[in-house]
Amino acid sequence: MKRIKLETIVDHSVLIIGSLIMILPVAMLLQMASTPDIETMRNGPGLVFGDQIPANFEKAMFEASGFSGENTGLRMLYNSLILGLGFAIGKIVIGMMAAYAIVYFRLKFATLAFWIIFTTLLLPLEVRILPSYEIVQKLGMLNTYQGLIIPLIASATATFFFRQFFRSVPEELIEAARIDGAGPIKFFVDILVPLSRTMIAAMFIIMFVYGWNQYLWPTMITTDEGMFTLVRGIKQITQTLEGTNLPEYGKSNILQIIAILPPVLIVIFFQSWFVKGLTESDK
Amino acid sequence: MAQVTLNTLRKVYPNGFEAVKPASFTIEKGEFVVLVGPSGCGKSTMLRMIAGLEDITQGDLQIGDRIVNDVDPADRDIAMVFQNYALYPHMTVRKNIGYGLKNRKIAKDVIDQKVTDAANLLNLNDYLDRKPSQLSGGQRQRVAMGRAIVRDPSLFLFDEPLSNLDAKLRNQMRIEIKALQRRLGVTSVYVTHDQVEAMTMADRIIVMNGGEIEQIGTPAQVYHSPASTFVASFMGAPPMNLLDALVAENAAMIGGQTIAQFAGHGPVTLGIRPEDILPDPNGDFEINVTLIEELGAHRILHATWAGQTIMVSVAKDVTAETGTMHVAIKSDALSFFDAQTGRRL
Amino acid sequence: MKRAGFSIRWLPILLLLPQLSIILIFFYWPAAHAVRSSFFLQDPFGFGETFVGLKNYTSLLKSSAYLRSAQFTVIFTLMVTALSLSLALLLAVKADKVIKGAKTYRTFLMWVYAVAPPVAGVIGLVLFDQSWGPLKEFFGLFGWDFRLGVDYFDTAFAMVVISVWKQLPVNFIFFLSGLQSIPKSVREAALIDNRSASGRFWDVTFPLLAPTAFFLLIINITYALFDTFGIIDTVVKGEPSNNPMTLVYRVYVDGFRGNDLGGSSAQSVVLMVLVLALTVFQFRMVERRIHYT
Ligand SMILES: Nc1ncnc2c1ncn2[C@@H]1O[C@H](COP(=O)(O)OP(=O)(O)O)[C@@H](O)[C@H]1O
Ligand SMILES: [Mg+2]
Numbered sequence: 001m002k003r004i005k006l007e008t009i010v011d012h013s014v015l016i017i018g019s020l021i022m023i024l025p026v027a028m029l030l031q032m033a034s035t036p037d038i039e040t041m042r043n044g045p046g047l048v049f050g051d052q053i054p055a056n057f058e059k060a061m062f063e064a065s066g067f068s069g070e071n072t073g074l075r076m077l078y079n080s081l082i083l084g085l086g087f088a089i090g091k092i093v094i095g096m097m098a099a100y101a102i103v104y105f106r107l108k109f110a111t112l113a114f115w116i117i118f119t120t121l122l123l124p125l126e127v128r129i130l131p132s133y134e135i136v137q138k139l140g141m142l143n144t145y146q147g148l149i150i151p152l153i154a155s156a157t158a159t160f161f162f163r164q165f166f167r168s169v170p171e172e173l174i175e176a177a178r179i180d181g182a183g184p185i186k187f188f189v190d191i192l193v194p195l196s197r198t199m200i201a202a203m204f205i206i207m208f209v210y211g212w213n214q215y216l217w218p219t220m221i222t223t224d225e226g227m228f229t230l231v232r233g234i235k236q237i238t239q240t241l242e243g244t245n246l247p248e249y250g251k252s253n254i255l256q257i258i259a260i261l262p263p264v265l266i267v268i269f270f271q272s273w274f275v276k277g278l279t280e281s282d283k
Numbered sequence: 284m285a286q287v288t289l290n291t292l293r294k295v296y297p298n299g300f301e302a303v304k305p306a307s308f309t310i311e312k313g314e315f316v317v318l319v320g321p322s323g324c325g326k327s328t329m330l331r332m333i334a335g336l337e338d339i340t341q342g343d344l345q346i347g348d349r350i351v352n353d354v355d356p357a358d359r360d361i362a363m364v365f366q367n368y369a370l371y372p373h374m375t376v377r378k379n380i381g382y383g384l385k386n387r388k389i390a391k392d393v394i395d396q397k398v399t400d401a402a403n404l405l406n407l408n409d410y411l412d413r414k415p416s417q418l419s420g421g422q423r424q425r426v427a428m429g430r431a432i433v434r435d436p437s438l439f440l441f442d443e444p445l446s447n448l449d450a451k452l453r454n455q456m457r458i459e460i461k462a463l464q465r466r467l468g469v470t471s472v473y474v475t476h477d478q479v480e481a482m483t484m485a486d487r488i489i490v491m492n493g494g495e496i497e498q499i500g501t502p503a504q505v506y507h508s509p510a511s512t513f514v515a516s517f518m519g520a521p522p523m524n525l526l527d528a529l530v531a532e533n534a535a536m537i538g539g540q541t542i543a544q545f546a547g548h549g550p551v552t553l554g555i556r557p558e559d560i561l562p563d564p565n566g567d568f569e570i571n572v573t574l575i576e577e578l579g580a581h582r583i584l585h586a587t588w589a590g591q592t593i594m595v596s597v598a599k600d601v602t603a604e605t606g607t608m609h610v611a612i613k614s615d616a617l618s619f620f621d622a623q624t625g626r627r628l
Numbered sequence: 629m630k631r632a633g634f635s636i637r638w639l640p641i642l643l644l645l646p647q648l649s650i651i652l653i654f655f656y657w658p659a660a661h662a663v664r665s666s667f668f669l670q671d672p673f674g675f676g677e678t679f680v681g682l683k684n685y686t687s688l689l690k691s692s693a694y695l696r697s698a699q700f701t702v703i704f705t706l707m708v709t710a711l712s713l714s715l716a717l718l719l720a721v722k723a724d725k726v727i728k729g730a731k732t733y734r735t736f737l738m739w740v741y742a743v744a745p746p747v748a749g750v751i752g753l754v755l756f757d758q759s760w761g762p763l764k765e766f767f768g769l770f771g772w773d774f775r776l777g778v779d780y781f782d783t784a785f786a787m788v789v790i791s792v793w794k795q796l797p798v799n800f801i802f803f804l805s806g807l808q809s810i811p812k813s814v815r816e817a818a819l820i821d822n823r824s825a826s827g828r829f830w831d832v833t834f835p836l837l838a839p840t841a842f843f844l845l846i847i848n849i850t851y852a853l854f855d856t857f858g859i860i861d862t863v864v865k866g867e868p869s870n871n872p873m874t875l876v877y878r879v880y881v882d883g884f885r886g887n888d889l890g891g892s893s894a895q896s897v898v899l900m901v902l903v904l905a906l907t908v909f910q911f912r913m914v915e916r917r918i919h920y921t
Binding site: 008018026095103105116129151213263267274 | 630631632633634635636639640641643644646647648650651653654655657658659661662665715718719722723725726728729733734735736737738739740741742743744745746747750751753754755757759760761762793796797798801802805850854857858861862865866876879880883884889892893896899900903904907
């Protein structure tokens, strides 16, 4: 048998400690969601898992947290899905179209369009949050899905990403396709889109997670409880924990878990696409 | 099959660079023409203008009986083979070959038949359902050929189609392409920077340099009577020796010795192919061999002659040693060029 | 642009239209609006506005609360960036080295990427809870009476810890993929040239990772400035009062809660300038790097 080197033990120890630091805090939420609230209130998070998860899950999904009775977990989950999907799909479709126009057409104002679009990479939404809010308000889009999604799309990350990718596609491909009689739409549909499949998947994961996890913008734009997303609802949920006799720790914590579950699962299961999307988008 | 006529065809890129200076020539029906020249001389630009992938700045291009300057590439009745093959990576070999036909709205069973025929011709039957990434370089090359063939074009265009293959495969594909073209009889324009390809494949060679056509001629013409010092040094390996000579009293002289009779006066450049300098103990000329390159079938002697370096090619059974050596010169194989312009005199 | 690009006119315009109109309405308009508002004083009841020149800016510079936030932001950004980069590098180097379980470790160390910042904030609330927070109790063992939301330093400490935790995965992923893209031949050459593992790391691996590290530096600064909003907002439970806050959080608090539109716009403009400076710096560094290689 080979002697295990001390170095290997150190390496694994570091990695195990690192992994525990990443996992334990979330496991703690799960533990609290499985324990009766009264116990949590007395002792905080413990080591033993209880049997309350199904009950808390039901409460979280179907019992409203606010006053209007509209923001049940189910409703918030639905809104989160719309935000995540709408954002990801919108951004990819719009970005691919724009990138296609910039890379594959002889456009007089291509450079101008390029700069107009790519300047948006410089300023995140957060620095222009108030005026954006005012404009959405002026347009009557508060508490709407459009108001929630479209302003978030107003940055060119996906466009930039696809532009980079399209540029790396060999020149000869469009030339061969043109000789083969493919026009601009056919070339896009028959060749460029299938060729970009992995890129689209990678982008989709990054964008879905990004959209799903939005907090500041939904906090400002949605005041109507029926429009809350899970992530946006968190603040209200934690606030209801304050000043009650028996805070609903179980329900609150299972909502946190539900809020992170879809993006976490996507990231874990489509890990290689996710890593590709993250490292190649270079923002 | 089509005749192709270029009438003062010129290309200036948007940045103002003149990649092709006005060029005129005609390619006959069924002819195999090779455009050869160093990289960057404008060969691809010329070919791409013929294909319609590049706008024509000036002049007319006629394929068959119509002027096609403004005709879309797909409607020029051409097929093109690219250096990197430009296969569609997500499509199978079958779909790659058939894509152009599908876009022409040709019936599916006709497409299938044509693809199968092309695959038979190119030995691709076993690979029809593979993706390009599962093929070897030579097979991809064949698929690219197949894609060109199925369209029954009246003109084949090749842009350095063999550059990405290893030496052995390149020789083999060279022969295959040539044989295929003979069989199909399709007019072809073939671009390469490799003079061996040009010599072996062409019916006629067009030598280009710096956007200009230096010479148009059969391989033999280009080799034996180069139109300029550029052609002389570009075609042939090792290249033609170019020596400074002086013409006086109807004789061309190097190092004070008369080489050949030649009318005129003043300095000229004299061209001699390495194989036209013959080792001969009784030869009139004395060279100093400094290095011997062994190539198996023959040897290349690097030598100096009257202070100028030359190369001499000798057969393998000729004994050669470094040091002084006597040689004779085939005086009917000499070329003379203007010392200033480099044009043939 | 591709050399054989299509020359149809209307199609590219049509393709660009959605992107351009969204950008014009939701990017350029608000950005211009922010710049404009920063020179005006808004009536709190919405009845008009008065031009006040640079007054919003000068009063920012005079506001001790603002300067305190600026100071906190700088320290916070430095701490978060330095800590999460170095920890991630350590983990990435180890994860790149081990053979057994490499995939599992990778998954464990990166999945937190998908956790929303406010959820990370909630985790912080639990960990540092006044009555039974595990970390609070742990620090109590050393006589540190941790008071989240009450003590300025303790709150800032908690914000840094959570922000580092949340950012670790991104840095880890980039470092790991940077390490994995170092050619095997280079590693083998280093193995022959240098006996010491740490020597090899600092002489060969680290310089090759430098571009990744520099890129991450920018990413982390941007993260600390902007993306920590959700963490901060949950940790202070929406009650900024005396708690530390970043500049971005202050834009929101002053403008959205405090209704000081002019002041908040001036703050936005300051942030824009900051981000632009950062980007220019980034471009210049990237350019220089290209010159070297
Ligand atoms: N789109 C372009 N814009 C400007 N110059 C170009 C462009 N394409 C090619 N060139 C230049 O034109 C010359 C000829 O190019 P090309 O025809 O590709 O040469 P070859 O195929 O003979 O190697 C080169 O010097 C090249 O740099
Ligand atoms: Mg070329």
